[in-house]
Amino acid sequence: MAAQQGMPISALRVLEEASGMGLTAAADTADAVATEGAYYLEQVTITEASEDDYEYEEIPDDNFSIPEGEEDLAKAIQIVQEQATDTSILEQKTVLPPKYAAPEVIEDFLCNFLIKMGMTRTLDCFQSEWYELIQKGIIELRDVENVPDVYAQNMLLESENQNLKKELKQYKQAADKAREDLLKTQKERDFHRMHHKRIVQEKNKLVNDLKGLKLHYASYEPTIRVLHEKHHTLLKEKMLTSLERDRALGQVKRQSKLSGLEATLRHMEIGHSYTAPEIRVGHRCEGENVPEGPTQKCLREAREQNKCKTKMKSNTKDSEFPVVIQPDPSQYLCKENLGPSKFDYKLNNIFRLHELPVICIAMHPRKDILVSCGEDRLWKLVGLPKGIVLLMGVSHTDWISDCCFHPSGNKLATSSGDTTVKLWDLRKGDCILTFEGHNHAVWSCTWHSCGDFVASSSLDKTSKIWDVNSERCRCTLYGHTDSVNSIEFFPFSNTLLTASADKSLSIWDARTGKCEHSLYGHMHSINDATFTPRGHIIASCDACGVIKLWDFRKLLPVVSIDIGPSPGNEVNFDSTGRVLAQASGNGVIHLLDLKSGQIHKLMGHESEAHTVVFSHDGESLFSGGSDGTVQTWS
Numbered sequence: 001m002a003a004q005q006g007m008p009i010s011a012l013r014v015l016e017e018a019s020g021m022g023l024t025a026a027a028d029t030a031d032a033v034a035t036e037g038a039y040y041l042e043q044v045t046i047t048e049a050s051e052d053d054y055e056y057e058e059i060p061d062d063n064f065s066i067p068e069g070e071e072d073l074a075k076a077i078q079i080v081q082e083q084a085t086d087t088s089i090l091e092q093k094t095v096l097p098p099k100y101a102a103p104e105v106i107e108d109f110l111c112n113f114l115i116k117m118g119m120t121r122t123l124d125c126f127q128s129e130w131y132e133l134i135q136k137g138i139i140e141l142r143d144v145e146n147v148p149d150v151y152a153q154n155m156l157l158e159s160e161n162q163n164l165k166k167e168l169k170q171y172k173q174a175a176d177k178a179r180e181d182l183l184k185t186q187k188e189r190d191f192h193r194m195h196h197k198r199i200v201q202e203k204n205k206l207v208n209d210l211k212g213l214k215l216h217y218a219s220y221e222p223t224i225r226v227l228h229e230k231h232h233t234l235l236k237e238k239m240l241t242s243l244e245r246d247r248a249l250g251q252v253k254r255q256s257k258l259s260g261l262e263a264t265l266r267h268m269e270i271g272h273s274y275t276a277p278e279i280r281v282g283h284r285c286e287g288e289n290v291p292e293g294p295t296q297k298c299l300r301e302a303r304e305q306n307k308c309k310t311k312m313k314s315n316t317k318d319s320e321f322p323v324v325i326q327p328d329p330s331q332y333l334c335k336e337n338l339g340p341s342k343f344d345y346k347l348n349n350i351f352r353l354h355e356l357p358v359i360c361i362a363m364h365p366r367k368d369i370l371v372s373c374g375e376d377r378l379w380k381l382v383g384l385p386k387g388i389v390l391l392m393g394v395s396h397t398d399w400i401s402d403c404c405f406h407p408s409g410n411k412l413a414t415s416s417g418d419t420t421v422k423l424w425d426l427r428k429g430d431c432i433l434t435f436e437g438h439n440h441a442v443w444s445c446t447w448h449s450c451g452d453f454v455a456s457s458s459l460d461k462t463s464k465i466w467d468v469n470s471e472r473c474r475c476t477l478y479g480h481t482d483s484v485n486s487i488e489f490f491p492f493s494n495t496l497l498t499a500s501a502d503k504s505l506s507i508w509d510a511r512t513g514k515c516e517h518s519l520y521g522h523m524h525s526i527n528d529a530t531f532t533p534r535g536h537i538i539a540s541c542d543a544c545g546v547i548k549l550w551d552f553r554k555l556l557p558v559v560s561i562d563i564g565p566s567p568g569n570e571v572n573f574d575s576t577g578r579v580l581a582q583a584s585g586n587g588v589i590h591l592l593d594l595k596s597g598q599i600h601k602l603m604g605h606e607s608e609a610h611t612v613v614f615s616h617d618g619e620s621l622f623s624g625g626s627d628g629t630v631q632t633w634s
Helices: 009-036 073-091 106-117 120-136 150-273 294-314
Strands: 103-105 146-148 347-352 358-363 369-374 378-383 388-394 400-405 411-416 420-425 430-436 442-447 453-458 463-467 472-477 484-489 495-500 504-509 514-520 526-531 537-542 546-551 556-562 568-573 579-584 588-593 599-603 609-614 621-625 629-633
Touching (some): 358 400, 358 621, 358 629, 369 400, 420 442, 453 484, 463 495, 495 526, 504 526, 526 568, 537 568, 579 621, 588 609
Parallel strands (some): 358 609, 484 526
Antiparallel strands (some): 369 378, 378 388, 400 411, 442 453, 453 463, 579 609, 588 599, 609 621, 621 629
């Protein structure tokens, strides 16, 4: 007996497991020991029962009874078959696949157990008896059953346990980090929520303020409209007053001159009737008393005139702006009622005058002659219609940006990228005067109708008025915040128009150098602006091809026409003032009918068109482009 021999219960259990009970029996025994405590082995003798004493279980016939009233053979057979099928299904047992266990023989298991328990003597006895039985043939190795490798399973479970612990640790760290991130995100959420609430409050406040300002502004709109009307009325009155003042001053000057002439004539009449004695101071000559002949008298008058001219040249005074300017009929000819405007221009001739792009073309005020200026630093005087070069000017050190004829047609003014404005005598082709004063390239120049002043505009954001007689700058016009691209005198007046890259047009009084009014409306840099021959409309074009027409009398915009997106480089009216031509950056010449609003296109330039101008009779059109050619349309 195990208990009588004093063997420990755990050792006895292991021996029973080793004696062939298997893994399941060992597990059941261990559970029984754990629940019921210690137990003992007893020897039980099982007697065989006789066949006569065996009691058989009776099978009831209720399952196979056929219900009354339904004694149909087919239905009975079907019921019996269904019951048999149910019985076979119930008798079937679900067999689970056995768990894989690493095979290990009992010998190795017992040896491992004894080594682990430290029972070396028992191990020696077991090994000696075991191998003795094997040698005698009493026990065969193939009959020995395998036992599950508990140690291998324990090692696997231990390694799996360690892996699970590592994963658990990692999961804990990830959970801690996620908890920290969650707390941080919650704090950020609370902060942004609070910030959002504050922004919503500020937004509501601003919306309320904006509504109040709109109401406040709406209450001021009628007052502003009335003030604008009063302002325009005062400007008109001011301009009329200035014109009346200038006219009155001119009349006073003319009256003073007439009174002076009358006094001179009166003295001359008195001199004829009475001759005063001549008093001479100096050395006497022998021929002093000799009467003066006609030849000596002419020589004396010539000497006096030369002395006066020399004295005037040495003490040249500034020119005075004219008070009243009478238009020249040959220059101020308006052909508005002569007939329908011409739009069916066709390319007639091409003059290749420059090696580099043509920047400007100007028509002679009286003759069929034009001047072309280019980036090759040359200007050329060309006779029409054959395009013969009559004269050429070479003096500028950089590209020529603009040119303008003197009202008499005998002089030419040119502006250049070398920051100078030059005056040329067209009878000789020489440069007679150079104006220097701009800090950057000069974009445009124009003559005053009296011919004594030249105005220029520059990249240095200023415009200057030059006095031709005193050869100096009379005034510098400040006010634009970007390059001044174009400048032009109002016909037969002292008013200047400038167009700037700051998207504005300005109207100046040339006598005072003050800006009288500014026109706003363009969204891009203004490249050019000009007056109609009558002077009542201003046309301007910008860098995106938008043309605007302005009423010069009311100083208000009339219409805006988008011919873009190519930039508009220059605009010019015909002699009737009903057709406006624009030279575009895509090489197209656009003709705008001011009455119908229709736009006609002239295509002939291979690249950008820089300038366009009408002939005096409006029958021809001249355009210059970056290909160095001047094209004639008729």
